[in-house]
Amino acid sequence: MKRPIVELWGTGCYTPQRAMTNEEFSKRLDTSDQWIVERTGIRERRVAEPNESNACMAKAAAEQLLRRNGLAPSDLDTIILATCSPDRLLPSQACDLQAILGAKSAAAFDVGAACTGFLYGLSVAEGLIAAEQAKTILVVASEKLTSIMDWTDRATAVLFGDGAGATIVRRSTNGRGILASYMRSDGTLAELLYRPGGGGTHPPDEALLKDHSYYIKMAGREVFKAAVLSMADACDHALERAGLVAADIDLLIPHQANTRIIEATAKHAGLPMDKVYVNVDRFGNTSAASIPIALDEAVQCGRLVPGMKLLFVAFGAGFTWASMVVQW
Numbered sequence: 001m002k003r004p005i006v007e008l009w010g011t012g013c014y015t016p017q018r019a020m021t022n023e024e025f026s027k028r029l030d031t032s033d034q035w036i037v038e039r040t041g042i043r044e045r046r047v048a049e050p051n052e053s054n055a056c057m058a059k060a061a062a063e064q065l066l067r068r069n070g071l072a073p074s075d076l077d078t079i080i081l082a083t084c085s086p087d088r089l090l091p092s093q094a095c096d097l098q099a100i101l102g103a104k105s106a107a108a109f110d111v112g113a114a115c116t117g118f119l120y121g122l123s124v125a126e127g128l129i130a131a132e133q134a135k136t137i138l139v140v141a142s143e144k145l146t147s148i149m150d151w152t153d154r155a156t157a158v159l160f161g162d163g164a165g166a167t168i169v170r171r172s173t174n175g176r177g178i179l180a181s182y183m184r185s186d187g188t189l190a191e192l193l194y195r196p197g198g199g200g201t202h203p204p205d206e207a208l209l210k211d212h213s214y215y216i217k218m219a220g221r222e223v224f225k226a227a228v229l230s231m232a233d234a235c236d237h238a239l240e241r242a243g244l245v246a247a248d249i250d251l252l253i254p255h256q257a258n259t260r261i262i263e264a265t266a267k268h269a270g271l272p273m274d275k276v277y278v279n280v281d282r283f284g285n286t287s288a289a290s291i292p293i294a295l296d297e298a299v300q301c302g303r304l305v306p307g308m309k310l311l312f313v314a315f316g317a318g319f320t321w322a323s324m325v326v327q328w
């Protein structure tokens with residue numbers, strides 16, 4: 001087994017106070033708690049207040065993590081932030097976080113890989129440390145998806161939620177850390193899950209507000225099929241690269257989009273559901289933030305303890321998909 005170059009040092013997360021139930025959607029849209037639970041597993045999601053920005057949530061997750069590790073913001077030399085729902089398009093969300101966190105010594109940039117962003121971010125951090133370009137990297141994923149979803153579209157509105165999660169990546173000294181990782185993409189399928197308007201090809205105008213093309217559009221069934229196939233492929237590759245088999249894995253933390261996708265992924269990987277962490281029922285799909293929020297919960301509730309082997313797997317817009325095996 002490969003000796004890890006970097007470890008994930010501690011966790012932190014933040015989710016908004018306000019929990020929104022399926023019943024609230026059924027009052028304003030042609031949907032029902034039964035449909036949402038049966039098709040997605042989601043029962044409620046957290047919704048940020050209008051003045052609660054992506055940067056605020058990232059800061060809260062980062063501060064909790066820094067406090068737990070006895071670090072100050074000035075100890076960070078790099079901030080990598082994964083998001084697809086930034087507060088503004090320029091500059092990066094990471095730079096806004098760097099400013100409000102007061103991380104004066106840190107380089108800061110975003111990773112744009114949608115729901116796969118946290119795993120992409122961890123791999124970039126591993127590379128920077130291997131190249132001796134950085135020592136203490138904050139990898140944070142933060143999403144305010146409720147600001148870019150169409151509240152009138154029942155096919156997407158019921159799916160998403162807000163929140164942030166974070167970890168520190170540093171050189172491994174004790175055999176713990178990333179054992180293997182795998183990243184892929186297929187941009188030919190971009191238009192199955194995307195935001196058509198608001199960028200350079202369709203700059204903001206009145207038509208954009210009317211046709212709702214500023215919001216997330218998704219061909220749910222096609223994305224579902226691709227997610228199941230890609231996450232299965234990713235699990236196989238990460239395990240193979242780590243020289244491990246399913247029986248070696250103590251906990252699978254998948255991207256939380258839909259319990260049916262999670263169950264299909266676990267089945268393919270040969271892992272029973274009692275080895276799978278699921279919280280999509282309480283948070284919905286928080287895109288890049290879903291894995292670090294679940295990771296923090298798993299640590300805090302004692303489900304993940306040192307010595308365990310962990311498998312992460314994610315799929316999202318792009319399409320992008322990735323997986324990672326970690327010695328915790």
Ligand code: UT7
Pocket residue numbers: 030031032035036039040115154155156158193219220221222223224227257258261285287315316317
């Ligand atoms: O985060 C990474 C990427 N995202 C995902 O991984 C999400 C992937 N996709 C999914 O999770 C599922 O495809 C959905 C949950 C989005 C949809 O479930 P589905 O079983 O694939 O449903 P569907 O899109 O095939 O729609 C089935 C029916 C349709 O009605 P008709 O055409 O059969 O009459 C939809 O209009 O369900 C209808 N429908 C709804 N009905 C009640 C769609 N959304 C809703 C809704 N409430 N919220």
